[in-house]
Amino acid sequence: MISIPSDIAIEAIQSRLTGRIIGRRLQVVAEIGSTNDAIMEAGRAGESEGLAILADRQTSGRGRRGRSWASLPGVGIWTSILLRPPVSPLQAPLLTLMAGLATAEAIASVARVEPLVKWPNDLLLDGRKVVGILTEMTTTGQRIGHVAIGIGINVHQRREDFPESVRETATSIDLAAGCRVERGEVAATLYDSLDRWYAAVCGDGTSVILQAARARSVTLGKPVTVDTGEEKWQGTALDLDEDGALLVVDTRGAIQRVLADDVSIR
Numbered sequence: 001m002i003s004i005p006s007d008i009a010i011e012a013i014q015s016r017l018t019g020r021i022i023g024r025r026l027q028v029v030a031e032i033g034s035t036n037d038a039i040m041e042a043g044r045a046g047e048s049e050g051l052a053i054l055a056d057r058q059t060s061g062r063g064r065r066g067r068s069w070a071s072l073p074g075v076g077i078w079t080s081i082l083l084r085p086p087v088s089p090l091q092a093p094l095l096t097l098m099a100g101l102a103t104a105e106a107i108a109s110v111a112r113v114e115p116l117v118k119w120p121n122d123l124l125l126d127g128r129k130v131v132g133i134l135t136e137m138t139t140t141g142q143r144i145g146h147v148a149i150g151i152g153i154n155v156h157q158r159r160e161d162f163p164e165s166v167r168e169t170a171t172s173i174d175l176a177a178g179c180r181v182e183r184g185e186v187a188a189t190l191y192d193s194l195d196r197w198y199a200a201v202c203g204d205g206t207s208v209i210l211q212a213a214r215a216r217s218v219t220l221g222k223p224v225t226v227d228t229g230e231e232k233w234q235g236t237a238l239d240l241d242e243d244g245a246l247l248v249v250d251t252r253g254a255i256q257r258v259l260a261d262d263v264s265i266r
């Protein structure tokens with residue numbers, strides 16, 4: 001049996017938690033297919049919200065749009081959290097932004113570096129991707145059933161550890177901060193930070209989330225290319241709307257609402 005490295009031992013993480021919901025029930029595993037798959041399954045089985053699964057290694061780590069997510073052992077935080085938020089499925093971008101803000105704050109507090117949010121699901125340090133977020137959910141009519149917030153944080157990778165396809169565009173906390181942080185501390189700080197930001201989602205905190213997301217955004221005000229999967233079009237990112245969708249003015253001057261497409265900064 002593969003053992004769990006001591007830096008992410010469950011006691012090391014849970015003893016540091018101060019939040020009410022997130023991570024109070026935590027499973028740490030040495031290896032898993034995808035933590036998002038496991039959380040979606042737990043949601044279907046009726047688990048209550050707050051359950052977090054953290055893996056040392058994922059064998060089928062997934063990113064958005066069916067991309068794979070490199071999840072080597074010993075170098076990252078590969079975690080998913082089960083939520084049952086009282087919001088409409090249309091507000092999915094807001095949940096991803098909330099998770100991004102919580103993760104950015106956790107990294108800032110542990111490593112003294114300030115990640116920026118590249119809408120909707122990336123965090124960047126020095127212009128390179130350090131975090132990817134994958135939000136998946138079930139819906140019934142106008143309501144969300146359950147949500148898996150999947151967060152992948154590159155922590156200890158050196159340049160050569162990244163797959164060649166992302167070597168020029170990815171980074172890790174250690175590389176950007178110039179020191180070695182502790183994975184257990186990053187994980188515990190992340191769950192606490194998510195706990196606080198999730199309270200804003202459940203309360204009346206949409207405007208607080210949007211305000212913070214605007215302040216941390218690397219996308220707003222920039223010329224962007226929007227990739228729908230079927231076509232690409234260009235425009236300038238203007239603002240976020242109340243659901244967290246990106247408002248982009250296209251080349252004809254019309255304002256388009258972007259919900260889930262890939263957006264790259266030109």
Ligand code: BTN
Nearest residue numbers: 034061062063064079132150152
């Ligand atoms: C992306 O950038 O496209 C999103 C990457 C999300 C990766 C995380 S790692 C934990 C969770 N489990 C997965 O299979 N994916 C997410």
